Amino acid sequence: MLGFQQISGIKPAFSLDDYKIEEGFELKLIASESLLKAPVSLDFDNKGRMWVVEMIGYMPNLEGIGEEEPTGRISILEDRNKDGIADHAKVFLDKLVLPRAMAHVYGGLLYVDGPKLWFVEINNDKPGKKTLVDPVYAEGGNVEHSSNGLMMNIDNWIYNANYNFRYQLKNGKWLKEPTTDRGQWGITRDNFGRLYYNNNSTNLQGDFVLPNKVIRNKYFKPTVAEHQRLASNRVYPIHQTSVNRGYQTGVLDEKGLLKEVTAACGPLVYRGGAFPDAYNQNAFVCVPEANLIKRNILNFKGLQTTASQATEGREFIASTDEGFRPVNLFMGPDGAMYVVDMHRGIIQHKAYISQYLTEQLASKKLDTLQNAGRILKITSKTNKLNPTPDFTKATTGQLVALLSNSNGWLRDRAQQVLIQRKDLSVVNQLLTLAKSTNELATAIHALYVLDGLNALTFDNLSALVKQSKQPETIAHALGLLERFATPQRVVGMKAISTELLARNNETIDLYLSMALNPWLNLSETTFLPMLSEIEKKYATQKVVQEAITSGLDGKEAVYLASMNPSDFLKNNLTLTISNRQKKQLNSIYVAEVNAVDARTKGLKLFRTICATCHGADGKGIQDLAPPLKGSEYIDGSMKRLAAIILHGVSGPIHVNGKLYQLNNEMPALLNNKDISDQDIVDIIRYTQNALAKEGKGISTADVKKMRDKKPSGSGVLTEKQLLEEDFEK
Structure with missing residues (x-):
């Protein structure tokens, strides 16, 4: 609401x-x-x-x-x-x-x-x-x-x-x-x-x-x-x-x-x-x-x-x-x-x-x-604060000027407001600004305003890359050039790449190696040798080798067969080919939601299953269940604790020297098909974190052993069995 x-x-x-x-x-x-x-x-x-x-x-x-x-x-x-x-x-x-x-x-x-x-x-x-x-x-x-x-x-x-x-x-x-x-x-x-x-x-x-x-x-x-x-x-x-x-x-x-x-x-x-x-x-x-x-x-x-x-x-x-x-x-x-x-x-x-x-x-x-x-x-104490402009009243010209402000917050917001206004009258001004050299990344801001205004073309980006002296701006521009990859532009991109390689700048070379991907799909013979040139130049720089692996998406086998890569790149490419064959994707392309971590899962299970009787704080509920916090059953053997959760407890029981007469049996989770061994582990790990004096661990294998070790008699544990049986065997 x-x-x-x-x-x-x-x-x-x-x-x-x-x-x-x-x-x-x-x-x-x-x-x-x-x-x-x-x-x-x-x-x-x-x-x-x-x-x-x-x-x-x-x-x-x-x-x-x-x-x-x-x-x-x-x-x-x-x-x-x-x-x-x-x-x-x-x-x-x-x-x-x-x-x-x-x-x-x-x-x-x-x-x-x-x-x-x-x-x-x-x-x-x-x-x-x-x-x-x-x-x-x-x-x-x-x-x-x-x-x-x-x-x-x-x-x-x-x-x-x-x-x-x-x-x-x-x-x-x-x-x-x-x-x-x-x-x-x-x-x-x-x-x-x-x-x-x-x-x-x-x-x-x-x-x-x-x-x-x-x-x-x-x-x-x-x-x-x-x-x-x-x-x-x-x-x-x-x-x-x-x-x-x-x-x-x-x-x-x-x-x-x-x-x-x-x-x-x-x-x-x-x-x-x-x-x-x-x-x-x-x-x-x-x-x-x-x-x-x-x-x-x-x-x-x-x-x-x-x-x-x-x-x-x-x-x-x-x-x-x-x-x-x-x-x-x-x-x-x-x-x-x-x-x-x-x-x-x-x-x-x-x-x-x-x-x-x-x-x-x-x-x-x-x-x-x-x-x-x-x-x-x-x-x-020594530097003055910036006056705070009202962006709702700023002219387009004032917004463009803010792209050169020393305050990054103002530059960031001016970039976004310019995009929202869709005023194409400033395109030429922005193109000029994008070719400038400014440590405050003004040129990059201008470049992405143009991007947001859909005002970038292959020609104006090409001119920017050729004229700019700022490697960081070129790095961004190379990425924006990818969308313009067509067969008719291969010659133009070859000329740009050749000129950039001649600058011998590691930032430019790094981003060129990643930006060549769509161009490789148009002409392997033109651009694979350029990638190889970058690879050989930075054979010991793993960041560059990973960038090349990324840029070679789908071309790993071709590169391996024709370009004689270094050992590090060869290993990357071989692993990638193997993953592709096994359909093992980078996890970011598989996961849609964050996984529930074990302790949070354990907390939720505890609140759902255990807290009704033992209380959300584990301190027990009068005439219903004894406290868990400080209990010898929480601080003692983890396998015994697993057995209690799996098989339940009946009859009177002493906890911390106090006798508790249980009116009902503690329910067993053994036959609950919705509760796995891992769920039991998560519940126990939560109790050890929240309720135990000194937390202990347990494995799913331990839980499985306790699952199969059914108590004699009714199948529900009694205090006598809890005290006399050696659960660690």
Whole structure:
């Protein structure tokens, strides 16, 4: 359902005493729980106003009960008295189930509600016509492992974290096509258009190549060109924090401080232009479990990217406030960095939360920190912020000028608004701009405005490639040339390729090797030798060899027979041919929805089968079933536990020294055809994670053994059998 209500706010109180920020920067609280609850993402509209996604239903208690209730919303925050602090909010959409992402695109709003991805038109700040873009967008897994991100890239495609599809609205129709599955929570990009992401235990990951360039060969999965760990996972908190695996050896140092990230998320490659030059295209990362934000320096050397800790032993922002939970970072229209602070005690989903962390949070009463939330703003003390233009009133000429602005947010939005306006009077101006040399990727922005306006031709792209001195622009242009591959243009493409090869530039050679694919289908004799020339030149560079494998889609055998490839490429091609024969596709071309992870599946099975009697929290229910939490049957033999689940229990039983008279037998799952051995394993692993003092493992083979080992007598276990039988035999 749609809602529209207004909320008046009060100025939030905020003390910087709990926060240490890098010298030269200021931290300011601009919105808090008087206006919002549980924020997880934000975006700015064309007027520069902030819109916030509020995931209010996430872990409403330590048991995670009630999270499926439609309590989420998307609100518009405003600063009406112009003092820099939001003082008013109005709800644009409400009654949402665990909303986790949104994006202002195509003049409307793309957002997530439960498993579905929607696009809604915006009419005077009210929702208009809704279009279902993808009914299974966030299907599977729990909220921490569901699709999110929704970031418009420079190539006019919308990319996600934790999902192997990308989206685009073209000629009135929504397109959905496979892409690499990236990260867990949050996604970002550099000026060139390469993507960066992470997962809980990995500070920063990224691709060495532009998206969808090295995956065109459906029977080959690159292992070098994408999904690379870029930086150390070391982290430097300034106080002891409660983390999920804090009891495990090596998680905390001798002072009780977290050593490596365990909940990294929400990365941002800063492109705002309002920080000192040394911070341009640094990768910032949220580390909510340690109450801090990291700064990584990206190093673009050759064809590979690396990253390093900006200041050894110290983080960009570190707090002693254990409620500080940064989960996402964004650039704003003014060039500032905005921090989405969920500001709550529990940030671990029930499917993964350990008994250790549950007890820690309860002892500190952090489980009571609910329904809060803050937006923080980071600015430089020395650099001025950009004035925020109103895109709804900007002229087309002003929009073109913004493509050269130092603030990447303004460049990105100007590109999209120009496409939406469909003003072809600026085509020549854009063509000139696309041939320029500009470190801010202005030429690439211009190129993709032309693409969005359907104003590109083989001739103007050819002229651009020949005249441009910027390898990154040429790399994008080569990809756009692919759609114009026809027999009549083979001679022209041969001339372009020959000239580009003579430049001896590794970036150009890399993208040429991938862009020749459609041309190979027209003339193998013309373009295979060019690929071979690139291969021999970069025989030791695995990124290039994977690019060639991708570009040779369907031509692997021909290349093997005629071009005498190096050993690395030969292995790639041989593997690809074998995969093709076996019909073994790269998994991104098979998976339609995210798989439910084992612990989430175990939680769901526990809630469905076990919680009715033992309680959702495992503490038991009076006169119905004893507690599981702290029980010797949970902390003891896993095979015995499997036997209990499979065969059931009858009669009185002692748990933790207390006698429980069971009025009914605990039902056995042995003959339930819908419950597999793997399901039993998942249930047990969930109980070990959530209820046991120290988790233990079990295999499906162990469960099968217990399935076949039926108790004597009635076939239902008694306490005597549980205590006397050796289940480990």
